[in-house]
Amino acid sequence: MVEVQYSEQASDLMEQFSLSTLIQDRRETIESFSGKERELFKDVFPVMEELRLLFQPYKEKMETYYLTGYGITLLQSCYLEMVDKGLTPKSVEAVHAYCLQLDAEAIREQLKDLLNTGPEHMAKSGDFWDYLEASSIKSETKWYFSQFYRKPLEAMKELIELSRELISLYQPYLERSAAERRAYAASFSLEDTIAESASLSHFDWNFKENQFIKLYVVSPWVVQFASYFSETEPSESHYFIVSCRIDQLLKSGKELDMDTFAAVLKVLSDSTRYNVMVELAKPYAKSKRIAEELDITGAAVSFHTQKLINAKLLLFNRDHKDVKYDVNKSLLRGYGIDKVNDAWAWSDYQRMCRVINKDNSKYGFDWEDAVYSNGGKVVDYLGREDYLNSLNVLNAINFVYRLNGGTSTKVAPRDFRGGKLVFEKLNATECINMNFPADEVDFLAMPAGPKGGNISKAECVYVCIGRHSNNVEKAKRFIDIVLSSKIQSEIVNSGYAMPVTKLSNDLISDETVRKLCILSDKVLPSAFIVHRFRDDKYIFDIIDKRIEDAIKSGVKLDNALSELHIEISDFLSKRR
Numbered sequence: 001m002v003e004v005q006y007s008e009q010a011s012d013l014m015e016q017f018s019l020s021t022l023i024q025d026r027r028e029t030i031e032s033f034s035g036k037e038r039e040l041f042k043d044v045f046p047v048m049e050e051l052r053l054l055f056q057p058y059k060e061k062m063e064t065y066y067l068t069g070y071g072i073t074l075l076q077s078c079y080l081e082m083v084d085k086g087l088t089p090k091s092v093e094a095v096h097a098y099c100l101q102l103d104a105e106a107i108r109e110q111l112k113d114l115l116n117t118g119p120e121h122m123a124k125s126g127d128f129w130d131y132l133e134a135s136s137i138k139s140e141t142k143w144y145f146s147q148f149y150r151k152p153l154e155a156m157k158e159l160i161e162l163s164r165e166l167i168s169l170y171q172p173y174l175e176r177s178a179a180e181r182r183a184y185a186a187s188f189s190l191e192d193t194i195a196e197s198a199s200l201s202h203f204d205w206n207f208k209e210n211q212f213i214k215l216y217v218v219s220p221w222v223v224q225f226a227s228y229f230s231e232t233e234p235s236e237s238h239y240f241i242v243s244c245r246i247d248q249l250l251k252s253g254k255e256l257d258m259d260t261f262a263a264v265l266k267v268l269s270d271s272t273r274y275n276v277m278v279e280l281a282k283p284y285a286k287s288k289r290i291a292e293e294l295d296i297t298g299a300a301v302s303f304h305t306q307k308l309i310n311a312k313l314l315l316f317n318r319d320h321k322d323v324k325y326d327v328n329k330s331l332l333r334g335y336g337i338d339k340v341n342d343a344w345a346w347s348d349y350q351r352m353c354r355v356i357n358k359d360n361s362k363y364g365f366d367w368e369d370a371v372y373s374n375g376g377k378v379v380d381y382l383g384r385e386d387y388l389n390s391l392n393v394l395n396a397i398n399f400v401y402r403l404n405g406g407t408s409t410k411v412a413p414r415d416f417r418g419g420k421l422v423f424e425k426l427n428a429t430e431c432i433n434m435n436f437p438a439d440e441v442d443f444l445a446m447p448a449g450p451k452g453g454n455i456s457k458a459e460c461v462y463v464c465i466g467r468h469s470n471n472v473e474k475a476k477r478f479i480d481i482v483l484s485s486k487i488q489s490e491i492v493n494s495g496y497a498m499p500v501t502k503l504s505n506d507l508i509s510d511e512t513v514r515k516l517c518i519l520s521d522k523v524l525p526s527a528f529i530v531h532r533f534r535d536d537k538y539i540f541d542i543i544d545k546r547i548e549d550a551i552k553s554g555v556k557l558d559n560a561l562s563e564l565h566i567e568i569s570d571f572l573s574k575r576r
Helices: 008-016 019-023 027-034 035-040 047-066 073-085 092-101 104-115 128-134 139-150 152-176 178-187 188-198 246-252 260-268 271-280 287-294 296-310 329-333 348-355 367-373 391-401 413-417 428-432 472-482 485-493 508-526 536-553 557-574
Strands: 003-006 211-219 224-230 237-243 314-316 326-327 457-459 527-529
Touching: 003 246, 003 557, 008 073, 008 092, 008 152, 008 211, 019 047, 019 152, 035 246, 035 413, 047 139, 047 152, 073 092, 073 104, 073 152, 073 224, 092 152, 104 128, 104 139, 104 152, 104 485, 152 178, 188 237, 188 246, 237 246, 260 457, 271 287, 271 296, 287 296, 296 314, 367 391, 367 457, 367 536, 391 536, 391 557, 472 485, 472 536, 536 557
Parallel strands: 003 211, 211 237, 457 527
Antiparallel strands: 224 237, 314 326
């Protein structure tokens, strides 16, 4: 039996020191909620957006100074240090004053502790830079941590000034939720919430007999369940920060619904993450060894591990001291999933789309994609012969017809961005320019047809020298300029195309590097080069229109393709 201590005043302070979470664009959070969860929080989402817009002018300064570790901010960490010391502050000003009297070394220790609250704790004697390197926080956030560490006194003053201004703006919202927070605290059971949550119940909380636990209840728009453990002598302290309604949100995760399946699919679609999951389930698994085995960084291992835990694919093993995690096989079996990675087929694609998006007939997969991934071709590379009467082409278009229920295969980009599509076909330019967060969208090659492979169409930008050119040497020099690192990096950074030469990472942004690596690893090795020839756009426009018309009109596709084959063959013969 644990004794939970709650103070409304202390909770108010804790919430006022958590404001950095409110500048995040919560649209991704909202989209990850199930229908039941959205209903539960429908009155909260508008408040989230209000707060995001309210703090938008402060976003840059908040990211720079309002540092956050794993679920806890620097100001919250300083506040809890005061509690550990028995100081029990009663006001925001008291906490601010405490922070301002800290010396440089004490602030740096706070930063170390903030980085050392993740899934894998490092030794207390570890160096700050070791903590920073091992952390799975974003590289941009690591930069802010390093700058704060270099000038801790100046940075702390900036943080306190910012905090004073933000807290003043936030007061109406704190008052708005006061009644709900008070009622929630009176009815909340920490033990029941942990026991009834699929994700929390697998942690070893190590509660001791008659242990005192401090509970802080914050507003529902904070959406948080955070725990902080302090080993300050002579006693140990355990702090929990929970937002209103969080118990209902955590309990809903036990249900094997379609939204859970969507999350599972997204997590497992990354082959590196799948391999991390396999390695973690082995005895004596260590992040360092896994990083070496998979040729990734330790931070990447931590990042993937947390994603797997969040998706409930990894469970903590309490019974086997040599095995830290178990794969949640029951969850996978519940959806008939064994392994989802780049080697997937049409049948996988169809099943996944219909399970996840069963009420929508659009799937972002058109006839041309299907042809290439089924080992087919439309026209030869010289533009002299078509293959529209081949069995590979017919089977591919029949698949698309069945997949889309006899409706058009065309989708608009807004369909995917609006959450109406599970998958969207993108070219390299669109992939590079896509502004979804890294953990929300992944890239895969096309699913394979029965006669093909995981083939993606690739189109090239050609730079050629005409055989009758009078300026061959100048043309060569021009091509050399186009191929130079400077021009190639500008092409990539503009989002126009993939580079054709190796570029140094310092020439392009970290996010672009990430996307290029994914495209290079997953898509380009199996790319089908679509060759350009005279009148190719005109020909493909005709084919595209005829196939779309056939699909929408419901005519027999083999008859439509036979007629189209005759039409295109006649056209090609005339242009030879």
